[in-house]
Amino acid sequence: MNFCEEKEGVNHVIAMATNSQFKLRATNFIEKAKKEYEEKLLPVTELMDSLFSKDEDLEEVRKLVPNATWFRSIYYQTEKSWSRQRRVVTKVVYGSEGLELRHVVTSLPPSQITPSQLYTKQYCPRGEMENRIKEQQLDLFADRTSTQTFQSNQLRLWLSSMAYVLMQAFRYHGLKKTSLSKATVGTIRLNFLKLGARITVSVRRIVIAISSSCPYQEILAIAHSRIQAIPNTS
Template identity: 45%
Template structure:
């Protein structure tokens, strides 16, 4: 089984990378802080990105000049219709003293009308397995989605509440928060996909859909939940209940 460790530039350290390299089928894709050497090594794609962007915006400006009188804002207006130029390349790079060996670095240059954004990642995935563009977009960029999930779990389910005096107690709390997030995410994906809550955060689902004032009556053969007729989401709540009732019983 292949494992890919993904992280920001705080994790591009020698001890982490060398440990991954010593393991079988464990790879890393880590952000790397830019520096003058990296910027110099990526000058070729910076130039190509600038040339490509200049060519694209030139055609739009020339077309606008046939429609509108000359204006200093013409190029700025044309930039709205021009996509940014994005180029990638692989570099062989080694720090002066903190890295023990040369490693593969992927550079991304995004050229727009107002700025040039250059970013770098260091990886142990070889170039013959995945080219630089795919590595950056498919292996590194999903880190943002994962961080959003962690943020959602932290804010909506208080997974950062680790205030007990023992490691095991804090670990148990984190497990509870993780299991709760799995259940809430399944509820969102399977029962709320066609509702206004399909893109809602866990915190919003809890606050608006689950934290309801109700009267619960427990009888021998059934449990009755009476919700106020003024509840704004009673139809969605009923639909979710129906969907959950149709799921097969575990085991």
């Protein structure tokens, strides 16, 4: 944090573990979230009570009621480890699983971004970034860098990166507006690349015959026609 704050134009949004002080200072918002959730739950439970016996387990019904979510920010400083006060944003969630508290510390001031926007627009998207890294590591084997030289490991990473670019292009151009438009690389490999087929090579052409029972044949045909329509890819 100190490193970021010492650099001009560099900000940070970092997750923090909860502690008794954070929970104590969020008491107001915890009560508000609990009250909001119970108000949303009450008409549902009254309806279910009128339809079913009192002995019926209503836990599943509670899960259908949306959680109550509140955000708040304070300025906080630890006793020893922090050199200054810093802004801490707390997300308070109350629902069927009870209370959940999440905290992030940031250098961004309240005048620049609200607590809810900071958490949902700045902090949460980092999970999506991590998913893309995980795709390349697990589905395209970017973590296979166990050879003895730097150059050979670099080549492996290049090949994995190029494969990801191709997969992303296939997903963007070929699968747009289909049920697999947001499919992971692993799903694309499983459903479109790992297919049993008969290949017939003649003088004039190569014929690839895929089984007529292929569950994604329609989407595959759409993707194929779209890719052919891209200039210089036919």
